[in-house]
Amino acid sequence: xxxxxxxxxxxxxxxxxxxxxxxxxxxxxxxxxxxxxxxxxxxxxxxxxxxxxxxxxxxxxxxxxxxxxxxxxxxxxxxxxxxxxxxxxxxxxxxxxxxxxxxxxxxxxxxxxxxxxxxxxxxxxxxxxxxxxxxxxxxxxxxxxxxxxxxxxxxxxxxxxxxxxxxxxxxxxxxxxxxxxxxxxxxxxxxxxxxxxxxxxxxxxxx
Amino acid sequence: xxxxxxxxxxxxxxxxxxxxxxxxxxxxxxxxxxxxxxxxxxxxxxxxxxxxxxxxxxxxxxxxxxxxxxxxxxxxxxxxxxxxxxxxxxxxxxxxxxxxxxxxxxxxxxxxxxxxxxxxxxxxxxxxxxxxxxxxxxxxxxxxxxxxxxxxxxxxxxxxxxxxxxxxxxxxxxxxxxxxxxxxxxxxxxxxxxxxxxxxxxxxxxxxxxxxxxxxxxxxxxxxxxxxxxxxxxxxxxxxxxxxxxxxxxxxx
Numbered sequence: 001x002x003x004x005x006x007x008x009x010x011x012x013x014x015x016x017x018x019x020x021x022x023x024x025x026x027x028x029x030x031x032x033x034x035x036x037x038x039x040x041x042x043x044x045x046x047x048x049x050x051x052x053x054x055x056x057x058x059x060x061x062x063x064x065x066x067x068x069x070x071x072x073x074x075x076x077x078x079x080x081x082x083x084x085x086x087x088x089x090x091x092x093x094x095x096x097x098x099x100x101x102x103x104x105x106x107x108x109x110x111x112x113x114x115x116x117x118x119x120x121x122x123x124x125x126x127x128x129x130x131x132x133x134x135x136x137x138x139x140x141x142x143x144x145x146x147x148x149x150x151x152x153x154x155x156x157x158x159x160x161x162x163x164x165x166x167x168x169x170x171x172x173x174x175x176x177x178x179x180x181x182x183x184x185x186x187x188x189x190x191x192x193x194x195x196x197x198x199x200x201x202x203x204x205x206x207x
Numbered sequence: 208x209x210x211x212x213x214x215x216x217x218x219x220x221x222x223x224x225x226x227x228x229x230x231x232x233x234x235x236x237x238x239x240x241x242x243x244x245x246x247x248x249x250x251x252x253x254x255x256x257x258x259x260x261x262x263x264x265x266x267x268x269x270x271x272x273x274x275x276x277x278x279x280x281x282x283x284x285x286x287x288x289x290x291x292x293x294x295x296x297x298x299x300x301x302x303x304x305x306x307x308x309x310x311x312x313x314x315x316x317x318x319x320x321x322x323x324x325x326x327x328x329x330x331x332x333x334x335x336x337x338x339x340x341x342x343x344x345x346x347x348x349x350x351x352x353x354x355x356x357x358x359x360x361x362x363x364x365x366x367x368x369x370x371x372x373x374x375x376x377x378x379x380x381x382x383x384x385x386x387x388x389x390x391x392x393x394x395x396x397x398x399x400x401x402x403x404x405x406x407x408x409x410x411x412x413x414x415x416x417x418x419x420x421x422x423x424x425x426x427x428x429x430x431x432x433x434x435x436x437x438x439x440x441x442x443x444x445x446x447x448x449x450x451x452x453x454x455x456x457x458x459x460x
Contacts, residue, residue: 014305017281021278046328046331113406115329115375115405118210118252119210120209138210140283184281184282184283185282186281187281
């Protein structure tokens, strides 16, 4: 079972619908017990960095998420759920994030329209378990803030937008993070979620 | 590179898809969920559903449509028509819609745009505008009630205000072009695109592959919306994208 963390933000049902279609059992929850027992955890989210961390704290989920990650449970952050995995965010008040990835989340500076909204080509820096030899793919983004000063070793996929290289997909150890929305990226996104489920299955069999 | 989006639009009345020609002579053409699914399979980038005669009971039907659609397609979709409060927006978003489109309700109460953007983020709030050229050729006026009523508002003034209040996207329909199949209203789109920094969806008048190409070649919109062309099977989304890709317009396909 994959736990989809409910913290009062974001389109949780889209993620759940996508997993349902793939025949993957999942549960939308804010219950620490359920989250800690899950074979994998997804942190979705649409909204602002500051609100996100505030809501997670109010629900006592910050420590739960740290334990999930230190237990080596596969963990996937999507959009805002990706951004809070970095060290800090500058949307609203400067806010500390989880710091699982090095880097900061800042408003994009670009010679194009903001938000970066729509389908963009995702190019890869290397192969990865979730992309499984995909050469490149179109994925759906909608965001105005992005990760900066990150460790390039963590970056797997990026998209070009105007003069900007937008980091799209990070992976380090058991932590996966996508700025785009796999649940809204058609068959490509569904394939990535299906691969994430396989990673979760491997994890539960080895534990 | 960000691609140009092709967006089929479904006008829905009492849970069924209809399409008006110049907003009159509405004919029923089918089930919204099946149509949405076929557009998804054809490679649509997004889908817009407009509830065209929203009464209170019908809005509940639309929530059901959103719920069903969300289980069948894995691309973003927008719901508009009859949404008059933050609560209405929340219901549609919870049912699985990604964006809300506001039209006359935003004109009646512009603070609705601000409230929606604050509650759900600007990226959720599309402001849809129907506009028609003034007879003296000095610009365009904004219309409501399916194009029957002139609000007296100037298009460019209203666009600026909507974006300032938090609109994340503008869906602009030309009343002059709509239903004619003579092409998008390039002049009006250019005038609006020039003054905004949020994405612009072109709507009204598309009748051919060339019309899609023209709106992107002229660089006056980020996305193109069409309805009857796709409903009646005159073109598939795939054909449009293949045509655009051959002409070096960036599209996902």
